[in-house]
Each structure stands twice: as structure tokens, then as C-alpha cells.
Amino acid sequence: MPDEYNQKNTPLEAQSSETMSGSSGSTTDIDYVRPAEVPEQDLYHGHSFITKWVFCQDAKVIGIQYFLTAVFTGIVGLILSWLMRLQLGFPELVPFITAEHYYQFVTMHGMIMIVYFLTALFLGGFGNYLVPLMVGARDMVFPYVNMVSFWMFFIAVCVLMASFFVPGGPTGAGWTLYPPQAILPGSPGSGIGIILMLVSLSLFVIGFTMGGLNYLITILQARTRGMTLMRMPLTIWGIFTATALAMLAFPALLVSCIMMTLDKVLETSFFMPAIIQAGEVLDYGGGSPVLFQHLFWFFGHPEVYIVALPAFGIVSDLISVHARKNIFGYRMMVWAIVGIGALSFFVWAHHMYVSGMNPWFGFFFATTTLIIAVPTALKVYNWIITLFKANIRMNTVMLFCLGFIVTFVNGGITGIFLGNVAVDIPLSDTYFVIAHFHMVMGIAPLMVIMGAVYHWFPLVTGRMLNERLGKWHFWFTFLGAYSIYFPMHYLGFIGVPRRYFEMYDSPYVTSATGLNEFITVAALIVGISQFIFIYNIITSLKMGKPAGKNPWKANSLEWLTHEVPPTHGNWGENLPVVHRWPYDFNVPGAKEDYITQTTAPSEVLGAEVEKT
Amino acid sequence: MSDHTLDKLPGGYKGMAADMSSDQTAFKGVQWGKTMMWIFLLSDTFIFSCFLISYMKGRASTVVDWPNTSEVFSLHVGDVPVPLLLIAIMTFVLITSSGTMALAVKYGYERNRKMCAWLILATAIGGLTFVGMQAFEWSKLIHEGVRPWENPFGAKQFGSFFFMITGFHGTHVSIGVIFLFIFARKTFRGDFDTGKRGFFTTMKSDYVAIEILGLYWHFVDLVWVFIFAFFYLW
Amino acid sequence: MDETQNKAQGSTHKIGIYLWIWGLLFVLSFCSYMVDWFAFQGLLRWSLIVIFMLLKAGLIMAFFMHLFWERYALVNVLLWPMTAIACFIVLMAAEAQYTVFTRAFYFFVGG
Numbered sequence: 001m002p003d004e005y006n007q008k009n010t011p012l013e014a015q016s017s018e019t020m021s022g023s024s025g026s027t028t029d030i031d032y033v034r035p036a037e038v039p040e041q042d043l044y045h046g047h048s049f050i051t052k053w054v055f056c057q058d059a060k061v062i063g064i065q066y067f068l069t070a071v072f073t074g075i076v077g078l079i080l081s082w083l084m085r086l087q088l089g090f091p092e093l094v095p096f097i098t099a100e101h102y103y104q105f106v107t108m109h110g111m112i113m114i115v116y117f118l119t120a121l122f123l124g125g126f127g128n129y130l131v132p133l134m135v136g137a138r139d140m141v142f143p144y145v146n147m148v149s150f151w152m153f154f155i156a157v158c159v160l161m162a163s164f165f166v167p168g169g170p171t172g173a174g175w176t177l178y179p180p181q182a183i184l185p186g187s188p189g190s191g192i193g194i195i196l197m198l199v200s201l202s203l204f205v206i207g208f209t210m211g212g213l214n215y216l217i218t219i220l221q222a223r224t225r226g227m228t229l230m231r232m233p234l235t236i237w238g239i240f241t242a243t244a245l246a247m248l249a250f251p252a253l254l255v256s257c258i259m260m261t262l263d264k265v266l267e268t269s270f271f272m273p274a275i276i277q278a279g280e281v282l283d284y285g286g287g288s289p290v291l292f293q294h295l296f297w298f299f300g301h302p303e304v305y306i307v308a309l310p311a312f313g314i315v316s317d318l319i320s321v322h323a324r325k326n327i328f329g330y331r332m333m334v335w336a337i338v339g340i341g342a343l344s345f346f347v348w349a350h351h352m353y354v355s356g357m358n359p360w361f362g363f364f365f366a367t368t369t370l371i372i373a374v375p376t377a378l379k380v381y382n383w384i385i386t387l388f389k390a391n392i393r394m395n396t397v398m399l400f401c402l403g404f405i406v407t408f409v410n411g412g413i414t415g416i417f418l419g420n421v422a423v424d425i426p427l428s429d430t431y432f433v434i435a436h437f438h439m440v441m442g443i444a445p446l447m448v449i450m451g452a453v454y455h456w457f458p459l460v461t462g463r464m465l466n467e468r469l470g471k472w473h474f475w476f477t478f479l480g481a482y483s484i485y486f487p488m489h490y491l492g493f494i495g496v497p498r499r500y501f502e503m504y505d506s507p508y509v510t511s512a513t514g515l516n517e518f519i520t521v522a523a524l525i526v527g528i529s530q531f532i533f534i535y536n537i538i539t540s541l542k543m544g545k546p547a548g549k550n551p552w553k554a555n556s557l558e559w560l561t562h563e564v565p566p567t568h569g570n571w572g573e574n575l576p577v578v579h580r581w582p583y584d585f586n587v588p589g590a591k592e593d594y595i596t597q598t599t600a601p602s603e604v605l606g607a608e609v610e611k612t
Numbered sequence: 613m614s615d616h617t618l619d620k621l622p623g624g625y626k627g628m629a630a631d632m633s634s635d636q637t638a639f640k641g642v643q644w645g646k647t648m649m650w651i652f653l654l655s656d657t658f659i660f661s662c663f664l665i666s667y668m669k670g671r672a673s674t675v676v677d678w679p680n681t682s683e684v685f686s687l688h689v690g691d692v693p694v695p696l697l698l699i700a701i702m703t704f705v706l707i708t709s710s711g712t713m714a715l716a717v718k719y720g721y722e723r724n725r726k727m728c729a730w731l732i733l734a735t736a737i738g739g740l741t742f743v744g745m746q747a748f749e750w751s752k753l754i755h756e757g758v759r760p761w762e763n764p765f766g767a768k769q770f771g772s773f774f775f776m777i778t779g780f781h782g783t784h785v786s787i788g789v790i791f792l793f794i795f796a797r798k799t800f801r802g803d804f805d806t807g808k809r810g811f812f813t814t815m816k817s818d819y820v821a822i823e824i825l826g827l828y829w830h831f832v833d834l835v836w837v838f839i840f841a842f843f844y845l846w
Numbered sequence: 847m848d849e850t851q852n853k854a855q856g857s858t859h860k861i862g863i864y865l866w867i868w869g870l871l872f873v874l875s876f877c878s879y880m881v882d883w884f885a886f887q888g889l890l891r892w893s894l895i896v897i898f899m900l901l902k903a904g905l906i907m908a909f910f911m912h913l914f915w916e917r918y919a920l921v922n923v924l925l926w927p928m929t930a931i932a933c934f935i936v937l938m939a940a941e942a943q944y945t946v947f948t949r950a951f952y953f954f955v956g957g
Binding site: 618621623624625627628631632638639640641642647650654657658661662665668669672673675682695696700703704707710711713714715718823826827830831833834837838840841842844845846 | 859861864865867868871872875878879881882883885891892895896898899902903906907909910911912916917918919920922923924927928931934935938939941942943945946949950953
Binding site: 033034036037038042044141142144145209213216217220221222223224225226227228229230231247248250251252254255256258259262266267268269270283285286287288291294295298578 | 632633634635636637638639640642644645647648651652654655656658659661662663666669670673674675676760761762767768769771772773776780812813814815816
């Protein structure tokens, strides 16, 4: 294949902010931005179909590849949730849903949705597409590694999906994969299924590490001239912090996967205590199951924020753009994101209050959990204050943002219930927990994803999505999701346990049957209404209204490329130069209601902009 | 960014504040590849920390006695058992190779191609010796009946953690050795002087790559320091 | 690229510093080996092991990995995450004590 490189690696004199103010600080040029520190990036331009679309090194194509793969797994997860709901609402209606199959669906639904769908979609999909564009880089700093990262993810998904077709089926241990039951013959898929799951997770971690290094280094070391950390859109802050968490949290998952694989394959006893099974003493002995839980949640809790922080960041940008107002308390938002990220490593065992761990840990983890609620609440206040007296455009994107705030507050408040040991103990392992985490890390991030797709679709394809279908999609999703999860809080309060295949004649059944049927019907409707969204995307690809440049009149760099949609290398001849933050909306004294990040101060002399 | 301009920047925490609030780069004068290696090593540190924490938890909570490591890992010189002899030699070999690597990085930056290449080769051979001795140690223990799933000297977890942790570390060393040989060849060939493009990545070769490899190699040594202290000596 | 050419113009570190650190590492390794040789026990053994270990790790990181000469931004980014590990270590040590306690309790007292 022919190679072609940018031959413009002209040496640029390196300067720092300090030497700048020393040597040329006397200049009165208000548009001055110090020169570039690093030379132009060397890019590999693919020419054949394979190098352009399959093994592509362009972060934007990789982002789309990640997005489509993640959406595919997400649809699998959605179908699994339908099957579970059918069993719960109408027991024994579908003959092939046995108890074994039910547990396999639960497990695969959870793992797919959290790791292979949400994480991959936010960081792999949005991260790859938006990071280089929003910080003003030509591409990710290591395009080749980035490509390998996607293909590792792809293989991980293939391995995961393969487990549906092996003897015994996929693992049915619950998405937390707690030993000892995960690898003992009693649970479904404890043979090949669990091994494939562990291998797939390990591959995912390896692939994600490659991608994550790219996002981090691009944000830290490859920003364009004038782009300080405190001028980055909050989307980038969210993705950045989430990636940093991933780099530090996934190791614990990898370690627990390796150790459990050894427990399964070599019969080591890392997590396996002495076990008598059906009267027979197994070879295991002396291991500690609670150790796995600690390792898993040392990964698992940051994982919650790996999903939530990009959502926080993206929704801040969407709200600001569509409410035509700067985000309230930008710096507070940044520090809240960073603070949540840091604290998320000190709260993990609040998932384990009933696990039989050291009882004194309850004090520590309940305290840290309540502390982490503070920056989270700050963010909610700031979104609401941003909306207050703003010039809100009630389009689909804004609807999804408002839907996010409502569901997130709902899920967050139930999180405060569950963070307290005394409240958690009766509520854990009931539907209250299901309701809580689906609200806070299922529906809320999904609202953001959908809003983000409506927002950035014009950038990726050059066409708008259909607004009318979008509003239908929103109301179906929002009201439907509420009808699913709101009643579940009640189910939890009356004590209906989670992860039960069927209630049979227990007293719960009589009082909860109607509600369960209602939830199932709602779940089916919500699921089907997602196909409105897919239909909208497919038809708009060809028939959508042409978007033109910057249809939302946003300020951030991704809308300011020479060509829309942006091409490989992003910026044409010269990299953009940034003069301000991306939130200069409705500035008093400015002609337009927005000032893009590349607008030089001398062009908007009369405007009373914030100093950023 | 050259060192010349770097020296003019403020140092210490004042410099940190200035760097973090500046545009373009947060780590002034640190190349992309080197930043990547550092962050990767941070992530890898978490992996090894999780292994060692699991080991701590496993060892501290077992009810069966933990074997006396200085007996288990002793070698007989003549008829006298010398405790931890092999481990001590392995430690010395690894530190030696770490030192040659540090010098290789230095000569690389001084563009002393020959010296740099020979030192990398020496490092690679040191690493290979280490892996060889580890293989010997493994076969000796296996010969004595230690397995990942059982252990004649006491707690089962001893065998499990031993093979897993040293195995994971040994894998790191082996990967490092492979890269060291590749880099020795590249240096002898002069890739870093001519800026030859990489086979896979198609990016230009640069002497920074030797420092990046050096970081990895020192990290492997660093991890061994902890394994030596916690697994063998404790 | 230009970066190394600039780097080559001057400030690589003197060879003496590497040889010194190298020597120190040998000495410290020898010392930690001696801890086992003289079969120190109890708190003395553990504290000596940890001290020698931390000294060795510190020397390798500071000089061989050049962290001593790096700017504080990088150093801080690399070292602060270790607080999470420190927290994990402390809590798992407590957890191990509790596991032993429960094992003993249920063995002797019964459930």
C-alpha cells in the first residue's frame, strides 16, 4: 500500500508561558497565543478500503467502529432484558426460559450493558470521536495503538458472544461473578461459559488500556495552541477523568479475572474455601471469597463513575449549548468531576455491606459514600442554575438533558439511602437496588447518550436527525423508563428479592403480580420504541435535512473544522488557535449570541467576556 | 521542547501550577511516548499492587502455616543449605541489567550509538539470565512437589501465589527481553540516527524510544524489589 | 526529530551518578539479603525489609527512571494515585485479621 506522510515537520521554537512573558510579555497584542511546543503530528493516510475503513488509524472512524460494535452488544443486552422481564411478568409463559437460562440472561445483560455497552460507547465511541476534535489535535497521539485497541475490543465482544454457543451456555453467576458459585458446577455455564467471560474481560481490559493511554496523552500532551486545561469543554474533562479512573481500576478487574481463571482451570484456591459438594469434599481450601468481592468492587465502583463522568461532562455541554448560556460554575464543575473521580477509589465496599466483611468497614465506607454525594449534588445544582432564566431551546437534545437530570436526581437520592449501612441491609438484594442503579447508571447515562447522538449526528454525517421522531422517541423512553423503574422502588420496599427466577406462591406474588406485569409491558414498549431511534438514524443518513456548518451555533472546536464532516487530520492546513472557553453564549455587547473558541479577542472588543 | 528552555521554567510546586495551567502540554518537555509509558507503568503498578495485596490477604488469613521461605528457596552449596541463594543471585543480575540499561539511555542521548547498542545487548543478556534462573527455580520447586493447587510445605496458597506472581513478573521480563533484543538490533543498524520508520506503526524511530524501553525495564526491576521483599524475605 | 538533537546538546547526567546509584543498589540488596542470613525475626525483620525495599525502590525511581529530574507535574500525577493503593492495603490488612478471627471463631465456637 502506498504511504504518504505530512512532510511539514518544521521545527518550531519551543517556548513556555513563563519564557513568553519574559521575552515578549511587553507586547500589547491581545490576540497573542504562544507558539507551538511540539512539532506537527506525523499521520499515516490510508488509501485502500481496508486501511480507510477496516484497519483504520483515524480516531473518528475508530470512534464510529466502537459506537456500532457497542450498540450491537447493547441490542443483545436489550433483548436479554426483554426475556427476563417476560419471565418475571408472566412466569412460564415462554417455555424455553428455564431458571438456568434466566440466570444466564441476567448475567450477560448486566455485563454487556455496563462494560461492553456503556463503557465502550462513552470512552471508545464518544471519546475517540470527540477528544482529538475538541482539544484541537489532528488525531489521537498513537493512531496505530488506537486501531489495535478497537480490534482487541472487537475480539473481546466476539469471545463474549461465543459463550452463547458453547456447551453449557454463558455463565449464569450474576454480573458480579462472585466465587465460589461462579465456577462450581451448580451454577449454569460454570464450565466453558465462565472461562470465556473471564478471557473476554481480560481482552477488554488490555484493549481498553491501549485506547485509554491514547485519550489521556492526547488530552494531556497534544492540545492545540491556547487550549489550557481550564478551557477544555466539560465533555473532555468527563472523558479524561473517566479514562484515568479506568486506567487505575481495570487492573483490579484484570487481577481478579486472572485469579479466578486459575481457580477454575488449575484448581488453585485464591477465592475458594473448603467446599463440600453433594457429600464430596472438593480439592479447594483456604481461599477467601470476600477477597474477590473487594477486588471486584475496587474496580466496580470506579466503573460506575467511568460510565457516569462522561455523561456528566457531555450533558453539561449539551445543556449549555441548547440553553444558550454559559455553564454555571465551570471551575466548580471541573473540580467536582476530579473530586468524584478521586473519591471513587475510597468507597468500593458500600456494595458489600451484607457480604460478611469486617463490620467496622461500614463506618468508613458509609462516610466516604456520603462525602462523594457532595460534589455530585453540586453538579446537579449547577445544571439547574444553568437552566435558570436561560434561553432554552426545547428540542430533542434538551429534552434528553432534562430527562437526565430528573432520572439522575432520582437515582442519586436512592443512592444516599443505600449508602447507609442500616438502610442498606434490609434493602439490599431487593428490587430497590435494581431500581436505584438502573435509574442512576442505566437510564441517566442512556439519556445523555441519546441526547449526544441527536447533538453530534449532524457533525458525523452532515445531516440532522428528524426532530418529530426524536420527540416521540424521547417521550416513549422517558415515560416508559419511569414506568419500569419507579414501581420497582415499591417492590423493593415490600421486600421482593432480586435475582429470583420466580416467586411461586410466596406472599409477594399476590401483591406484586399486577405491578410485575405492568413493568414487563412497559419494558417491551420502551425496548421497541428504541427502534424509532434506529429507524431515525438510518433514514436520516440519506434523507435528513443537510446540517451545514455548526447547526447548533456551538462554540467548541469540533464544529469549527474546515470540512463538515471533518476529514482525516481534522483541521486542514493549520491547527486552530484557541482564545477562550467554549461557553461564551449571550455575552453582553457581542453581536451574535455565541463566540466560538477560535474567535480572537480583537474581533469581539465590545463584548464583556469572562476571562478564561 | 529543549532542555535549554525547560531550565527557564519555574521549578517545584510553582512550576507545577504553571505547567498545569498552561496550554498544549501538561508535562513540559516530556514526549508523547514517554508520557504513555509512565501512565502505563502507573496502571501496571496497580496490577502488581493488586496481586501483592491479594497475596497479603491470602497469606494473612490462611489457617494453615505458611512455609518458611528461606528454607524452601535455599540451595545446597556442597552440603550446606544457603538460604535464598538463587534469589539473591537473581536480584543481583536484575540490578546489574538495570544499571546497564540506565547507562544505555545515557549513551543514547549522547548519540554514542555503539556504546548504547552494546549496553542494551548486555541488558538483554542479563534479562535472559534472569528468566533462565527463574525457569530453574520453577522446575526445582515443581520437582519438590509444589504445584499451583497444592504445596507439601504448608498452605496451598503458597504455591498458587508463587507461580502466579513470579509468573506474571517473569512474563514482563520476557517481553522486556524480546524488546531489548529488537532495540539492540535497531541501534546497531542505526535506526535511531536515521529516523527509520517503524514496521508496524510507520512512525519515525527516535532515541527517546530507548529511554521509554529503559523506563519499562527499570519498572520490572522495581517490581522485583517488592516481590523480593514481600514474597521471599517476609 | 528535533527533541533529541536538543537533548544531545548538553544535559545528560554525569556517569558518576549512575555508578553511585548502581553501587548503592547492590549494597542495599546485600543488606536485605543479610536480614534473612542473620535470621532476624519479628518487628526488626519486617521494618528492615520495608526500609531497604523502599530505599531501593526510591533510588531506582528517582535516578534510573529520572523521576528526580522530572518536573513536579509528572511526579505528582504518578505518586498521588498510590494513596488509593495505600488505602486498599490498610483495609485488606484489617480484612485479613477479621477473616482469621471469623475462621477461628466458627471453628472453636461454632456457628
